[in-house]
Amino acid sequence: MQSCVNRSPRAAVFTLVLVFVAVSAPGADAQDVTDDGRVGIVFAHPTVLDEFSGAPYVWFDDQTGSVTSFRVAFPNIIYHARPWLQGWAGLIVTWKDKETSGNTRELRPYVGVNVFVPNSAHIHVYDWTRYEWRRTTNTDSDTITRVWRFRTRPGVEFPLSTRAWQPGTFYGLANGELFVEHNFVDAVRFMSGAGYIKNDRVRIEFNYVLELSKNAAADALAYSDNSFRLDVKLSFKQGLLRKQEGPE
Numbered sequence: 149m150q151s152c153v154n155r156s157p158r159a160a161v162f163t164l165v166l167v168f169v170a171v172s173a174p175g176a177d178a179q180d181v182t183d184d185g186r187v188g189i190v191f192a193h194p195t196v197l198d199e200f201s202g203a204p205y206v207w208f209d210d211q212t213g214s215v216t217s218f219r220v221a222f223p224n225i226i227y228h229a230r231p232w233l234q235g236w237a238g239l240i241v242t243w244k245d246k247e248t249s250g251n252t253r254e255l256r257p258y259v260g261v262n263v264f265v266p267n268s269a270h271i272h273v274y275d276w277t278r279y280e281w282r283r284t285t286n287t288d289s290d291t292i293t294r295v296w297r298f299r300t301r302p303g304v305e306f307p308l309s310t311r312a313w314q315p316g317t318f319y320g321l322a323n324g325e326l327f328v329e330h331n332f333v334d335a336v337r338f339m340s341g342a343g344y345i346k347n348d349r350v351r352i353e354f355n356y357v358l359e360l361s362k363n364a365a366a367d368a369l370a371y372s373d374n375s376f377r378l379d380v381k382l383s384f385k386q387g388l389l390r391k392q393e394g395p396e
Contacts, residue, residue, distance in 0.1 A: 182373045184211035192383040192392055201226050201388055204238075207379075217244045226262075231395045234262040236278065250288030256280050264394040270312035272305035272394045301325040305393070308342070313396050315347045321355070332365035341377075351381040351389060 188207030195201060204224045209217040224238035240256040260278030267273065277300040284293050303323025311317050320342050327335040341355030359373035383389040390396070 181371060182211055184209055184215075184373070184375050186210075186375060186377040188377065188379045190379060190381045192381065192385070192388045194385045194388060195225075199228050201228065201392060203392060214248070215244065215246050217242055219243075226392060228391065232264040232266050234264075234392075236260040236262060236276075250286045252284050252286050254282060254284040256282050262394075266395045270307055270396050272396070274304075274394055275300060275302045277301070295329055298328040299325060303339075305343075313345065313390065315345055317345055319343050319345070321353070330365075333369075334363070335359060335361040335372075336369060348386055349383040349389065353377075353379045353381070355379070 186207055186209040188205055190203060190205040193202045193204075202223060202225055204220075204222040206221075207219050209219070211217070219240060219242045221238055221240045224240075225236070227235035227237075229235060237259045238257070240254075240258065242252075242254040242256070244252045244254070246252065258278050258280040260276065262274055262276040265273040278298075280297045280299070282293075282295050282297055285291070301323050303321065305319055305321040307313055307317065307319050309317040309319075313319070320340075322340045323338075325337040325339070326333060327337075329335075337357055337359045339355050339357045341353055343351055343353040345351050355377045357373070357375040357377060358371070359375070360369040361372040362369050381389060
């Protein structure tokens with residue numbers, strides 16, 4: 149009976165992902181498309197207070213056009229207000245090497261909230277919303293730009309086994325994310341992928357991300373980026389990864 153309950157949401161998710169790709173494909177000729185690969189490591193660690201935990205990460209991103217990025221998120225703190233409600237806050241620092249327009253360093257403090265929808269199908273249904281302040285320094289020209297950005301990401305994560313969320317099992321995921329910067333929607337991302345639970349402290353995810361973006365409010369969103377991402381999630385405490393991923 150459980151497998152029947154799970155099958156319908158999975159089919160719906162994959163159908164939505166296919167629709168997203170099909171809709172965005174006609175705009176591919178509107179601008180150059182960037183291809184990039186990203187490798188990241190996420191650490192789940194406890195704090196002195198049980199209501200809080202940390203999720204710092206590091207990642208490396210290699211893009212076409214001779215652009216490489218290195219990012220560190222620390223601190224990256226989660227407040228577990230309820231099993232279905234989390235508050236997030238932290239600082240993200242990104243160093244970007246651009247051969248054509250100069251190297252940059254971005255400081256990005258943010259606050260956000262992650263809301264889950266508990267259900268009996270063992271599916272993580274959530275919406276993660278953040279507000280970011282971005283301060284970017286071009287280290288070659290010594291210029292600074294400051295902008296704010298709002299982003300919201302509804303999504304699902306669903307088990308691919310009747311032994312939901314147990315060691316040695318796989319799960320799928322899909323989400324869409326909307327970005328508002330300069331007072332207009334400047335980008336939309338769609339992600340789909342799969343993960344593997346090695347044990348209670350180690351998870352591995354591989355995702356594909358498609359992005360539509362634009363530079364001005366009057367422009368149309370155009371297919372602009374492909375990204376393949378490999379993330380390794382490690383926990384310093386038994387059960388903490390499951391707690392951070394939301395109610396099951």
